[in-house]
Structure formats: C-alpha cells, structure tokens
Amino acid sequence: MAYLSVDRVSKEFPGVRALDDVSLDIELGQVHTLAGENGAGKSTLVKMLTGLDRPTDGRVIIGAEGPGEQDSHEAIAYVPQEINLFVNMTVAENLFMPFSRTHPGMGLFKRRNLEREAQSWIERFNIHARPSDKVTDISVSDQQLLQIARACTNEHMKVLILDEPTSALTDAEVDRVFAVVRDVVASGCAVVFISHKFDEMFAISDVISVLRNGRLRATCQADELTQDQLIELMSGEEIDTDTRLQPESSPGDLLLRVSGLSGKGFEDVSFDLRRGEVLGFAGLVGAGRSEVMQTLLGFLPKRAGEAEHRGRPWKFGDTRYAVRQGLAYLSEDRKFHGIFPGQSLRRNIGMSLFHTTGKKGVIAAGRERGIVHDIIASYDIKTSTIDKDIVFLSGGNQQKAIIGRAMACSPDILIFDEPTKGIDIRTKMDIYRLVKELAENGVGVILVSSEMDELNRCASRIITMYEGRISGEFNTESATNNELIAAIHGHTTEEPAA
Template identity: 50%
Template sequence: MKVLEACNITKVFPGVVALDSVDISFELGEIHCVIGENGAGKSTLIKCLTGVYEPEAGSIRIHGEDAMKNKKLFDKIAYVPQEIDLFEYMTVADNLFLPYERSGLKGLVNRLELEKRAIPLLERFHIHADPGTLVKEISVSEKQLLQIARATVHQEYEVLLLDEPTTSLTTKDAQVLFEVIEQIRQENKAIVFISHKLEEIFLIGDVLTVFRNGEKVAYSDIHEVDAPWVITQMTGRSLDQSQVFYSEKVADEVLLEVEHLTGEKFADVSFQLRSGEILGFSGLVGAGRSELMQAVFGYLPIYSGAVKLNGTPIKQGDTNYSVRNGLIYLPEERKSQGILPMLSVRENISVSNLDDLRSTVGISKNKEIDLAQQVIRDYDVKTSDMEKKIKFLSGGNQQKVIIGRSMGCSPKVLIFDEPTKGIDVGTKAEIYRMMKTLAEENGMGIILISSEMEEIRKCSNRIVVLYNGKKVGEFGSDAEKERILSAVIGIN
C-alpha cells in the first residue's frame, strides 16, 4: 500500500535546480533505497518530503491527502539526517525525548522517569551508553544510532527516512543498524534508505531509485539489477571496480618518522612514511586515527614522543610550521575544519597559496583568478563559476577544492583523513587516482585514513591498524582481508 506519493517535485536554489520534476512513492513494509552521486538531489528530496523545504512545484500526498495543505501529515515521516545533529551538552535521554511531549510525560520533566523510559529504546538500538550520560561523551556510532532511535520515538510515524546513516559507522555497527531496520520493516513501516554504499543497498534493499543531476533516472526491483548497472545509471559511465590505486614508485627516502607518540587518544605509536608511498591507517571509528594524525600535524597536543619530517623534529603544536615545511592535513570534518563556507571557491583556493600570488602591489587578483581556474580545471571541480560560495558545492567538489589548494604549498607529506566520506563512487575513483599520481609523480608521502576496508586495500602500499589508540598491526598490500579485519576489531 502506498503511504506517500510525491509527484512532479521541483526545487530550486540560487545557482542550481536541485530537483527537477521528480515522482517517487513509498510502500509500507518495503525498504526503498535511493542512490545517486553527490549533488544528485537526494538530500533535497528528503527535505522536501519532510516539509523542511517547500518545493516550487509538485504535490506530496500522504495517505492520499495533500500534505502541502495539511502540514500535520508530515508528522507521519520520521527523518534521520546525515550529519549528526544532537545536543552535545544534554543527556542521551534528553536527546531521545526532546521535545518532551514525545516522552509521554505530562507536566514537569522528571529526569529519573525519563531515563527509565529511555532504557528499553536504547537496548533495542544496541546503545550501551547510560541514558544519563552527556551525548558528547558517547562514541560516534552510538550517536548515529541514537539519532535513529530519536526519530523512531515519534509514535505516529509510518515512513522512516535515513540519509546515509552508515557514513560514520564501522561495519559491525552498520550490521546492528541493519538488524534494527529489518525489525522496523516487520512492523510494517516504509523505510527510505539513502546510501553511497552499493553493498549495503544490495544487502537490505527491496526497490531502488537512482538520481542523477536532480532527476530521477531509474527505478527498479533491486533483485533484478546488479552493481555495474547501478553505477552506470548513477554516473552514466561504467567503472572497473577491481582497479587498484597503490603507488608503484616507493623510494627508500624516509619523509616522516613518528616515534613513540602519545597523546590524549593514542599511546606509543611509531611508524615511518617513505617518499612515493601511500600508507593506509585502518581501525574502528574512535580508534584514535584522526587524533594521531592531527597531533602529528601539530593541531592537537603531543604528550610525549617525536615527529621528524625529513629528519628534523617538527615544532609541536604549530600548524603553520608544518604547512610551511610541506606537511599538510586534509580533514575529515570538511564542514568544521576544511572549507570556509561563506567565501567563494576562488577565495577558498587562494587562501593557502597567497605567497605565490604576490605582485609588486600586494596580492594580484588576476593571478588569483588564474590559479582558481587552474585548480578548477586540473581537479575537475564542478561549479557554475568561481565566485560561488563554496557551501553551495557538493561534498565531493568541496573535497577537490581542498585537495587542489593544498598543492600550491608544495607538500611533501599529505594526510588524507577519510577523503571520500559522503562522496559518490565516481568521484571516489578520481580521488584515488589523484593520490596515486601525487605519490608516483611528485614523490609525496601520503597517509590515508579510511574506515572503508576496500578503499584502504585498494590504495595503500602498507596498512597500519590502530585499535583503542594503540598500533596493533602493520600489513603489506597483499595481506588477506580477514587478517586486517581481525586486527581492526581487536582480535589477535
């Protein structure tokens, strides 16, 4: 039975048509997967279907009734956003029930009662944190699960929208999530699952809708199609998934040497990185990989140990020193540590290359424009023009800008922290190819932090595994997947 029917939905933003006459409908008891490259319009669709955005054209009917006229109908739709969007300084229970009407409690907020009611819900979602702890204290995966739990606490919902719910989850946590999703399907709810990860879609999906450039390009029963077909629909071109991207020109010269490094979230980690090498860092979310690399880079404090760049110890805690000496970190959190959202693409590019843009009277705007054009061309950044604010670009294109601008600093060591998080399959391969080229042709040393096992295995010459802040293994590129995986999850 169709619970939601959207017809002819069109949504326009400054500079872009995000959705172009889209028809889509959801059935109860069905898992409907939505897939598409970044910027294909998936997130916008969700925001229209949840009443966050008002589309310029089209109709949304819920149980046959026009939801544009009766906004209350949107209450039937529970939505879990892609970004974690919780109140960090409130407790797990508070986050679960806010606003408190949902708790079923009347009058004053009774903290103990609230926490008592939270326990069964948390158990259902395998969240082990105490309902009284602050959200900022719990792990990323628990936050993601909590976010889903929060959406389902709403008693009335019939459609559950999940926008890339597994981005920050490890494989194990994702499994938990899938069980929960299956359980919800059994309760005869409609589930909309948005993801970049094909394996997941084939694992849990019933039907599939593919988006490209704001349009719906395909709809099918998931059991009738295969991965290459989906990729062709998404990108308009086929991809060889078996390709490998590790560097074939590793030199002997050691670029970066880390000795017995200890910081807040990691202890006694040592490793070496050679010129022309891609060194993968694998581990569970929260294993301390990002924190380790941010400390190496000088962004987070080091308690003990040493970092040597080209044999010289770095100035600890000084990001400026690191950048000047060619040690560059490309953050995982693009929004909070990478882009300068309100500035244009041009300014986001030039900001790390201002030394090269000097002329006799300070920074030359012409040189700046040339550089921006060059980066946009070389790194295939898709933007209508360079004066567009970068926040309007899709995640993949933001990432290309961030990579492109770093090249001006003549980097020797590049640290990529989850470079393909939330990025579509096509762009992912482009980024892998970029890393390979940089290592082979420019002799750079590249560190790749990734939670995707496939990505790490495809790209790395060597793989270091961290578990709970400690280095638990180091593997060659030919190591078996199972061995690496057991190190990742802490089994020797």
C-alpha cells in the same frame, strides 16, 4: 496505493533544475533506497518528503489524504547524516526532547520517570548506554542509533528517512543500525535509506530508486539488480571499480620517521613514511588515527615521543611550522576543519597562495584569479563562478577545492583523513587516481580510511590501529582481508613489522 507518493515533482533553484519530473511510491513495510551521485537530487527530494521545502511543480501525497497534505508531514521522521544531538545532555533527555509527550503542559520535570521510559527505547534499539549517560560520553555509533531512536519516539511516524546513517560507522557497527532498520520495517513503517555504499544498499533494500541529474533513472526491486547495473544507472557510464591504484614507482627516501608518539587518545605510535608511497591507516572509528595525524600537524598537543622529517627533528604544537615544512592535512570533517564558509571559492583556495600572490604584502588579485582558475580546471571543480560562496558547492567539489588548495603549497607529506566520506563513486575514483599520481611524483601520502576497499585499492602498506595503539602492519599485496579486519578489532595475528 502507496503510503507516500511523489507525483511528478520538479524543483527549480536559480539556474538549476534540482529535480525534474520525479515520481515514485514508497510502500509501508519496505526499505526504499535512494541512490545517486552527489548532486543527483537526493537531498532535494528528501526535503520535499519532509516538507522542509516545496516542489515548484507536482506534489507529494502522504497517506490517503490527497491534496490537503500539509500537516501530515509529521508522519515523516528524518535523521540527518551529521550527529545532531544535544551533546551535553543525557541520553534520556535527548530521546524525549522537547518533552511534550512525557511532560505535557507545564508539569514538573521528573528525571526518574524520563529515564525509566528511556530504558525501553535503549533496549529496543540496542544502544550501549545508560539513560543517564551524557551524549558526549557515548560512541559515535551509539549516537547514531540514538538519533534514529529519537526519530522513532514520534508515535505518528510512518516513514523514517535515514540520510547516510552509516557514513561514520565501521562494518560491525553498520550491522547494529541495520538490525534497527529491520525492526522498524517489521513494525509496519517504511524506511527511506540513503547511502553511497553498494554492499549496504543491497544488504538492506527492498526497492532501489536511482536519481541522476535530478531525474529518476529507474526504480527496481533490489534483488533484480546487479551492482554493475546500479553503477551504470547512477553514473551513466561504466566505471571500472576493480582497478587497483597503488603507485607504480617504488618507495624512495625516508621522509618521516615517527617514534613512540603519544597524545590524546593514542599511545606509543611509531612508523616510517617514504617518498612515493601511500601508507594506509586502518582502524575503527575512535581508534586514534586522526588524533595521531592532528598531533603531527601540531593541532593537538603531544604527550611523548618524537619525529624526524628528512633527518631533522620535527617541532610539535605549531601548525604553521608543520605546513611550512611541507605537511598538508585534509581533515575528514570538511565542514568544521576544511572549508571557510561564507567565503568565496577564490578566497578559500587563495588562502594557500600567498607565497606567490602576497609577496609584496598586498594580494595580487589578477594573479590570484589566474591561479585559482587553473586549480579549478585541473581538479575539475564544478562551479558557475570563482566568486561563489563555497558552501553552495557540492561535497565532492568542496573536497576537490580543498585538495587543490593543499596541493598549491606543494607539500611533500599529504595526509588524507577519510577523503571520500560522503562522496559519490565517480569523484571517489578521481581522488584515488590523484592519490596515486601524487605518490608517483614523490609525495609521501598517508591515507586514513575506514573503508577496507579503499585501503586495499590505494595503499602500498597498511598500518592498523586499535584503541590508540598500532596493532599491525601489512603489505597490501600479501595481506588478506581477514587479517586486516582481525587487526582493527584488536585480535593481532602477527607482530607489527619492525
């Protein structure tokens, strides 16, 4: 019998059946992947497994204990998608928080003992840090591994749930996480893995379960499944993922020229952006791409360099100026830099409509409703009402709302920073088509992405960055994947094009 069984579980929320009669078995010593689009019910299912929430019907059976399952949830360790660490404390302190095992009772706190014990965990999980390092000072991938290590310090752990552990990582860093996952499985635990990336699912999974609209579509052995079958199971229709979606129009006038820009985390960055092109920015996490864009926006201070927009000098350090000049920036971090939580969808979108709805100093409510309804329709945002708090929308719908809001200002430069992070394949394709359409309408689009596939598919040109500097510039038509990957890792094979 399986260690963890989900037995005919349903979960209802007001107006939604988030899970509908789902049954699956999770065996020890296997990686069990949960696949599904955003809103398919993966997160709800995980909440049932961890005991964070209870099913409306059915039950979750852990171990051989049967119905009295309540306390055995401690055998389930969960690592959330976001980094959830005490960033101002050390690696060792984070590992053993709240110290109930290392310092039982009210014993004195002995830093040296803690750090000695931490060292073995750091080695086992291949974390590139010292026990005494502060978490803010280590890389994102090491933080991700540290989160996994922390979950594993629970000695009762039998099942480890990893919710999109790789969404902030580049391909090389993903391998480090996978090595750890294999190690955990080899030690006799089960791993429940959630991801939106197909190559990762097939690389690591033993079993794949597909959810759609709250129902279990199928549970398959990973090696008996093809990628096309998986996509079809997830979406219920065939999605053409091979199409290239570069703009078909040829680039127009020079829109933006950046020369020798330096700032926090990048040096001497120069590039041109023309109307009607999609300019990709490739690089590892931390290469300085977002910082370049946020400096252009005026959100971060610049140190040196200048820029010209339509032939006129660009003013730095003033986001209001930048937005008025027609620059819109969509951050990779929806939660912290995008949505206004606690505010309705209408108010979130309405924030960019005052040039038409707020002319007389008072908001024309009817007009605002009308425009917001139009935006919801044209960007296919799924919501029950426009007065719903935006935090209750799924990630994909939040992203569409933010794109719609940005477009309402009719920008001529649109910067997408990781626009499809944590977004399902169907919404991804929608966003790619939108990017193409925008460029064809004469907008200059900058696409910052860590997914090579995304850049190859959408960008006309790709600039690579490595450790804060531009390490290459490529024409998507002629560049090979190997050249790009070499460039983002700092092995320049050719000089940046002038």
